[in-house]
Amino acid sequence: MKKQKWIALLLAGGKGTRLNLLTKTLVKPAVPFGGKYRIIDFALSNCRNSGIETVGILTQYRPYELHAHLGRCNDGNYYNRYGGLTILPPYQRSDSGVEWYEGTAHAVFQNIEFIEQYNPENVLVVSGDQIYKMDYSIMLKQHLETNADCTIAVVEVPWADANRFGLMRMDPKTYRITSFEEKPKNPTSNLASMGIYIFKWPILREYLLREELKEFSNRDFGKDIIPSMLCDGLQLYAYYFNNYWKDVGTIHSYWEANLDLLTSEKNIFLQDPEWRIHTAHYDEPPLYFDTQAKMYQSIVSDGCEIYGTIEHSVLFSGVKVGKGARIKNSFILPQTIIGENVWIENAVVGSQTQIMDGVIIVSKNADAHLMVVGHNEMIDPELQEFPLTNKVVSVVS
Template sequence: MKTKCIAMLLAGGKGTRLKQLTSHIPKPAVPFGGRYRIIDFVLSNCRNSSIKNIGVLTQYARNPLHEYLGNGKKWGLNGGLTLLPPYQYGLQKQWYDGTANAVFQNLDFIEEHNPEHVLILAADHIYKMDYNEMLYDHMNADADITIAVQKVPLMEASRFGIMITNAEGRIIKFEEKPIYPLSDLASMGIYLFKWRPFKEWIESGINKYENSDFGHDVIPTMLMDGYHLHAHHFNTYWRDVGTIESYWEANMDLLKEEKNVFFEKKNWDIYTDCSPQAPRYISPTAVIRNSIINEGCKIYGEVINSVIFFGVSIGHGSIIKDSIVLPFSTIGKNVIIEKSVVNSNTSILDNSWIHSNTITFVRNDEPPQTKRIITNVF
């Protein structure tokens, strides 16, 4: 039986630019927004878009992600989620070598479902999207490939795949991360392929496994080969959280009503697998302003413009400002934390000051000592 559309989630990234946040887990498994993980957004988008067959391509530190995802039941996918780590070919172990290579190694999985269209999704973006709208646009344009796009500030355009389109939305030029961008129309890394033409192109012998990345290799080559590439405009909140700075900014966006992704598409829930916690406790000494405080927290100090994940304890006299504190961390007494990301299960000593990359220990019996924080903050 032919399937309308299946999704392939690229979830194997090491996420080195997230530094210590991904020292033991892959980027899609990093906590976000107080109680979620980054991958929850794309999985929830699939569920809400009624995409029932999803392959999750995993690689780096995959066991924690596999354990978290299970069979997808928490996201209402009812067994439609399949984990696809790299596996051995003959006597050699074949690791995924880029986004497209990962998909090419799983053509048998796609063929089992016999889809009309294949949706390629990054598992490390924060957004709410109805993929049916993109599919409708794709089919209406009779495109071989449709790419979700969004305008970005021109000064940031060199970080993205940049394209030029004609009046009908057909892509006529595409450059991956150009030094001198010719436009501000950026690829979101979301690709929708008409499966048969794409399969025929793959099997035509054009460097099947050497073309390892969609942005660098597949999209420019298929454009040059004359395939019909179409741009689908997405105009609401979207952020790639690939760096510590962008991760911090995306969490801070939740504290602004006009940028809070959860306030968009009110009936578009984001699902997660979050263990139950005790009710939060806010002591009489606590002061909280414009912040997110989650279950299981004990707050004795002051929290200003910050996102505090579940199970966090903040001691008397401490001030947390413009910061993110990940799950089950303990902040001592009289601690000042500003514009920082504190990793999960971290203990901050009493009388410490953390600001971005620096921590200062203040003791009564000696002058303050300053040293670099390596594992806990950016």
């Protein structure tokens, strides 16, 4: 097979437990975002727009809906003309059964055979659960110019959130990384890894094989591979990114990222409109907006029927909102039916859920907590004991 300059491996198998009820039955990269997209569409579109011909997508947790979405994305598009999209789930490598991915590095290790058939000079490893636009080819250019063994995309994060990330220090003149800590309890830096790496393939292969021989290992890039490379004196460089980026790892960050779409300054789709975010096409009828309906600063997708009031909210495809209903500061995922005289505020409501007439799902302080309703649920007034005791409605601090 033709030798390729680089290929991409997209990690899309995480459970995303901090997204609460939204990932109880759905892997995080498949969670809907922005009215018509899935979270994974951003990393996948970045690969496509950056000219990467071959992308392997590593899946594991509840992959069914994600696989269906990827199948629609790959139907007759750009990737079929090149190396294509390849879904890489865990598989049985011996008589001992299926070997599940035990960490980010272990997931890549299990797919060494896939990588080597393309004989790449470099391998891009990206996470499939972030909202951003990035030209990876510019990062590759820096990687080659510095002759880096590994280049890590970095971004400054608020100090309050720093302990959620791998943090590093670098030489401010050369950008060479001098130290790295994975999710420290007491951060001394707010320069965070975006979970986007470019490795020289021969070097990455050596470290993956070496990690598998260790008796105790997390088999993880941030906890094992990166610290080992630094300890051995390899050349690791930071690629500084200062545009919009959101790690939607918590329900609050997911809610905020959707909310950002409602102001033109933060709306990622209005930034660099030539860098399109591609997604699968779903046939939906046009939006229906009734004469008594009202809408203020919101995004409402195709297939919706609106009879109530929508304020500062995002409604995904196929949502129906009954007469007298009021939706404010909330995100309603696809195919959900909201009855008459319902009041929803500061909430995230899962897909294919039914909210019966008269239900109230309200948080008065979104900074303190949000209301979350899972997928495929029915919320009936007779069952209302929330916010704390109802099994399908939860408060997220």
